[in-house]
Amino acid sequence: MTARGVSSPLRARNFGPGPAYLPTEVLERLASDLLDYQGSGLGVAEISHRGPLFAPVREALEDRLRRLLALPARYAILWMHGGATPHFGLIPLNLGRRRGRADYVVSGHWSACAYEEARRLLPEARVAARASKPPVAVPPTASWSLDPEADYVYYTDNESVDGIEFPGAPRVARPLVADMTANFLSRPIEIGPHALVYAGAQKNLGLTGLGVVVVDRELLPEDLPGVPRTDVYAAHLAERSMLNTPNTVAWYTAALMLEWIEHAGGLEALAVRNRRKADRLYAVLDGSGGFYLNEVSPAYRSRMNVPFQLADPALLPVFLREAAAAGLHQLEGHRSRGGLRASLYNAQPEEAVADLARFLEEFRRRHG
Ligand SMILES: Cc1ncc(COP(=O)(O)O)c(C=O)c1O
Structure with missing residues (x-):
């Protein structure tokens, strides 16, 4: 697969x-392979x-992800539904x-959801620890009240709703768990400090539901009495993620995405490109004289999701209408926050950000 980068004229700019x-x-590859x-x-x-045609897909998923993460043998990879x-x-x-x-560590929307579930x-x-009020930042690890x-210890590496990203993995004395759904494979990952890292696939690994x-x-733990086997990580590990029929198309797409990442130069190269894309956008927001607002402290600004507000909220529907007319789509902020948000995952072309x-x-020139 070649990394063409620039999308076909049929493909809208999608944020x-x-x-x-x-x-x-x-x-294109998926479309063709769905047929033959x-x-x-x-x-x-x-x-x-479980057949011979699909076996190399499963091997490729494991091998490519291990290679990209330089994963030590003590870590297992599980592919799960949901x-x-x-x-x-x-x-x-x-x-x-x-x-x-x-x-x-409650740094935004998704870590708050995870915490609420853990409380149950x-x-x-x-x-x-909680993220501070604007300018939004995560307090230094030394100030966390750790048990x-x-x-x-659980944290969300990139809060996709709030646009807050950890600059690097925190160091704590207890097993560290990270939700990396929204920035997985967007830069090299320090896996060593973590006991568990997980991600939904729909940002940098392809399809939803994986x-x-x-x-x-x-x-x-080997088993969890009283818990359905589908909820037991060790059971998925024992069955090599085939406790039941996997979503084979999502697996195949993830394998293609891993191949695409390798062709794009791997995680270091993507990290450079992702930084450049985010810097470009934040520079425009910061240089707008307050017309556009982003409340996150620069050190914690997400490279993947850039939420921003218009100083005059009455302009929001005008912005969205004119953006769509210019071929720029899906810029609405999260339903809980309103405003605007541009997502810049690995596949987002630099041309789209430009x-x-x-x-x-x-x-801003026309409405400022
Ligand atoms: C950081 C983070 N965690 C969790 C989720 C929830 O993902 P899913 O809808 O796959 O359950 C999202 C979705 O956007 C997310 O960005």
Whole structure:
């Protein structure tokens, strides 16, 4: 697969937060393989997940992700149904059994959801730190109120609703768990400090409804009595993620996305490109003389999701209408926050970000 980068004229500029823009070459390959996979006359959605045609897909998923993450052998990879949200409950169930205690860093929407779920399941789920009011930042790790007895410490590496991203993995004494749904594989990942990292696939790995878990296998209890096997990480590990029929098309798309990432130069190269795209957009917002507002402190600004407000909220429908007319789509902010948001995952072409930057400047000139 070649990384063509520039999308075909048919493809609109798409800044959606997920389900998100996918590389044209991945979609073209998928479209063709849905009809005829490797000359078999069978579509990739129509072959047995345990048969010889599909076996290399499963191997490629494992091998490519291990290679990209330079994953030590003690970590296992699980591919599971249901995207990211099931893990809000599965993490307390699987990792919180020893003491029933866990610490949460609540830095935005998704970590708040994960914390609320943990509170339903554990006797002692606590908030160890919260993001500050604007300018929004995560307090330094040394100031977190950490429980030395916690089964794990949980954080959300990139808050896709609020546009807050950790600059790097925090260092804590207890097992560290990260939701990386919205920035997985967008830069090199320091896996070593983590006990478990998970992500929904719909940003940088393809289709919705697939979740990937990278976990230190030593930490998984063998079985959890009274818990359905589909909720037990160790059961997925034992069955090599085929406890039941996987979503084979989502797996195949993830394998194509991993190949695309390798062709794009790997995580270091993507990190440079992603930084450049985000810098371009933040520069326009910061240089707008207050016409556009982003409340996140620069050190914690997300490279993946750039939420911003118009100083005059009455201009919002005009902005969205004119943006769509200019071919720039899915820029609405999250329903809980309003305003605007541009998502810049791996596949987002630099040309699209340049188009958006030009539109932002021109819109300000006309309406400022
Ligand atoms: C950081 C983060 N966590 C969790 C989720 C929830 O993902 P899902 O809809 O796959 O459950 C999202 C979705 O946008 C997200 O960005």
